[in-house]
Amino acid sequence: AQKITQTQPGMFVQEKEAVTLDCTYDTSDQSYGLFWYKQPSSGEMIFLIYQGSYDEQNATEGRYSLNFQKARKSANLVISASQLGDSAMYFCAMREAYSSASKIIFGSGTRLSIRP
Amino acid sequence: NAGVTQTPKFQVLKTGQSMTLQCAQDMNHEYMSWYRQDPGMGLRLIHYSVGAGITDQGEVPNGYNVSRSTTEDFPLRLLSAAPSQTSVYFCASKTPRTGVSDYGYTFGSGTRLTVV
Numbered sequence: 439a440q441k442i443t444q445t446q447p448g449m450f451v452q453e454k455e456a457v458t459l460d461c462t463y464d465t466s467d468q469s470y471g472l473f474w475y476k477q478p479s480s481g482e483m484i485f486l487i488y489q490g491s492y493d494e495q496n497a498t499e500g501r502y503s504l505n506f507q508k509a510r511k512s513a514n515l516v517i518s519a520s521q522l523g524d525s526a527m528y529f530c531a532m533r534e535a536y537s538s539a540s541k542i543i544f545g546s547g548t549r550l551s552i553r554p
Numbered sequence: 555n556a557g558v559t560q561t562p563k564f565q566v567l568k569t570g571q572s573m574t575l576q577c578a579q580d581m582n583h584e585y586m587s588w589y590r591q592d593p594g595m596g597l598r599l600i601h602y603s604v605g606a607g608i609t610d611q612g613e614v615p616n617g618y619n620v621s622r623s624t625t626e627d628f629p630l631r632l633l634s635a636a637p638s639q640t641s642v643y644f645c646a647s648k649t650p651r652t653g654v655s656d657y658g659y660t661f662g663s664g665t666r667l668t669v670v
Contacts (some may be wrong), residue, residue: 447594473658483644483661529596531658541612542587542659544597 440465442530442545450551451520458477458505461530467491470534472513473542474504486528491514513525517550519550525552557581560645560662563622567635575630575665577645585648586628587612587659588620590641592622597644603628642666 441464451457463472474486489497489504495503505514517524530545562577579586585603589612599612601620609620617639619631628647632639646659 442596444596475658481642481664483646483659485658485660488658488667514614531597533658541599541602543613544589546594 439492440467440470440532440534440543442532442543444530444548446543447546448549448551450553452553453522454519457517457520457524457550459517459528459530459550461513461515463511463513463530463532465511465532465534467534468493470532472504472506473531473533474502474513474515475529475531475544475546476524477529479526483529487515520552522554523551525550558647558660558662559591560643560665562665563663565665565667567632567667569635569637572637573632573635575643575645575667577628577630577662578626579628579647579660580626581647581649581660582625583647583649583660584625584661586622587646588618588628588630589644589646590639591644591664592641600630600643617625622655632667637669640667640669 443462470491472489476484487497487499487502487504489506496506501518503516503528527547527549529547533542558579588600589597591597595609598614600618603609603622606625635645643665648659
């Protein structure tokens with residue numbers, strides 16, 4: 439069965455520093471996708487970045503990048519030059535094979551707090 | 555476009571009562587899902603649907619029913635509410651993955667349900 443593990447319940451980071459949020463996953467499928475979502479205090483879920491299991495390059499979206507290490511089954515989110523607005527819950531998620539594309543599972547989340 | 559619309563935003567139920575959480579999307583998305591979010595547990599999949607007339611169970615389906623008579627609507631029914639169903643419920647929809655990109659789910663704004 440697929441599983442997502444986020445081992446950091448909470449993190450404090452100084453503004454403008456880079457931050458890495460950890461995510462490990464477990465799946466027996468060769469084809470899968472990995473996502474990161476942000477949930478600010480207002481409660482909405484915001485898509486940040488996606489990495490496919492066959493993508494050779496790490497995904498990047500502006501200040502977000504995904505450090506994908508397939509052999510280690512890790513998909514860490516890196517936020518460069520953190521801002522106060524980055525304070526939020528962050529969820530790692532995974533979708534297994536295309537035929538079950540609607541079935542995305544989530545980790546328990548990491549609460550990131552940015553200090554001014 | 556309104557995206558994914560969930561109603562109501564807040565609801566208080568008494569134990570044993572039944573109710574339906576509404577979810578509608580206007581993006582012609584095939585895939586729709588219901589999640590519940592509890593503190594420290596991330597989002598857990600309740601039920602999902604890959605298209606009109608097709609539904610399947612997720613991780614925590616007990617106590618909930620769904621139907622998908624149209625592409626647009628995916629209501630979640632609580633048959634006999636219990637305090638353990640106190641949670642925030644998210645409805646989400648997505649298009650099938652195309653090419654190398656996958657933008658994951660578009661989430662509704664959530665329904666905060668309290669069962670007393």
